[in-house]
Amino acid sequence: MAAAAAAAPKARTALDETSKTGEFKRTDAGFRNQIAPGTRFEPEAGRYHLYVSLACPWACRCLSVLHMKGLQDAIGVSVTHPTWQRTRPEDPADEHTGWVFRAPGDPPLSSATGFGSFPCTGCIPDSVNGAANVRQLYDMANDTTGKYSVPVLWDKKEKTIVNNESSEIIRMFNTAFNDIAKNPGLDLYPEALRAAIDDINAWTYPAINNGVYRCGFATSQAAYEAAFEELFAALDRVEAILSRQRYLAGGVLTEADVRLFQTLIRFDEVYVVYFKTNKRFLREYPNIAGYVRELYQESGMKPAVDMYHIKTHYYTSHPKLNYYAVVPRGGEAWWEQPHDRAAKFPAAGAGAEGKL
Ligand SMILES: N[C@@H](CCC(=O)N[C@@H](CS)C(=O)NCC(=O)O)C(=O)O
Incomplete structure (x- = not known):
């Protein structure tokens, strides 16, 4: 048992996170820093950037709290294309597929299997790091987990990922930015x-x-x-x-x-x-x-x-x-x-x- 578990390859995507008996076992997010006054990650307007997919329920929690708290001017947002693509297409041996960035006018994408035609409507490219995909953000942050999930909360000052766990990001958005939030009175965790x-x-x-x-x-x-x-x-x-x-x-x-x-x-x-x-x-x-x-x-x-991003991504x-x-x-x-x-x-x- 132990030897088999140790030999199991590291999950690269949620689809690989299954046990021997067929249960889905989600791996914990790897970046768990907190934004708080007096710490390495000070709450500041314009310093942080949120990378999301509009398909992802975890990322959309963060995006909805960002809007509810009125943080649109303080924290920038990039939105991936809904359809996963090869993230290192130049390397035939690297078959990872994941989130990529596109601009709304770019040509539509097909699935990684070559089917369909899915427009770039609603995408927002990465204006902060110029990354082509989310994997590149994790590489810039010296990631060792090998799973390239959204949401990603990025610090432009330290050039790294602050946190990629939505339940923690929504708590930070709820409390850490109240000096700059347009709706500081809203408390979602009273x-x-x-x-x-x-x-x-x-x-x-x-x-x-x-x-x-x-x-x-x-x-x-x-x-x-x-x-x-x-x-x-x-x-x-x-x-x-x-x-x-x-x-x-x-x-x-x-x-x-x-x-x-x-x-x-x-x-x-x-x-x-x-x-x-x-x-x-x-x-x-x-x-x-x-x-x-x-x-x-x-x-x-x-x-x-x-709903376009939601349906397109999953299917x-x-x-x-x-x-x-x-x-x-x-x-x-x-x-x-x-x-x-x-x-x-x-x-x-x-x-x-x-x-x-
Ligand atoms: N614990 C994370 C989970 C995030 C997550 O699983 N995101 C999915 C999208 S819905 C993802 O990006 N998966 C990439 C992959 O499986 O390769 C959170 O709640 O923030």
Whole structure:
């Protein structure tokens, strides 16, 4: 066992992170520095840059908090193309595929298997480092993990990656930049609710946020079914909570909602089909559907939702799962329809200081 584990090659991408029994095991992010006053990484306007994919739920958490806090002028953003490409195309022996940068007017890209034609709409190239792909950023930061994920929070001063773990980046955006944020009063992790938020995150992360990946990247029936059961039990739990209160931690919107939302908005369009999470569509849960609609329409989440990037990425980037890169059409944009959350829970507001 130990010898086999030691001999296993290092995961280069999430698709390689499976155990011998077929379970998806996500490796921890490698860069975990904090931005805080009086430390190596001082909070300063114009110093940091956020690299995201608009497809990635983890990166989009960070982007939505950046917008909600009003940090658009203080922290720059680059957006990758949704379709993974070879990151060292000049080296035939290096088969890694991952996130690449393009400008909106550039020619469309095909999948790494050579299928489809996917425009560069919504991409923002790397104006800070001029990198062609996210792998080059990790190389500049002397990475040793070999997994080139987004989000990446980059420090222009030290020319390195500060942090690539979304749960930590959203906490920094929530508190570290309040002197320069346009919306410093919004507290997504208020003192009084911290224990409740931590409790919620402790089951929504494994069962739902990571749970959809545990379904989709499982390589055995047993691993898939275990993740599937856990996922739908947790969604039932969310539905029950949202039938009693407006948000996950009570009457105000918190980071627990931001974290969950980015998974929920992808559910019907991607996960039900691609990750085989097909017990039920999310829009069939009345309270979850209303909550997703409210969060999308009213809480500042919109700039971090791009269904073209979301669908294109998943369906065109994993040759093992979808060789021909055909993207399912899908149905109506149900998240844009009216919701009943304000009528149902009139006293509630978004953020610790009321309505956004
Ligand atoms: N722990 C990280 C996970 C980030 C992550 O897995 N990002 C995916 C995109 S959704 C990625 O970039 N994967 C690259 C790969 O698997 O090669 C976080 O929450 O920030």
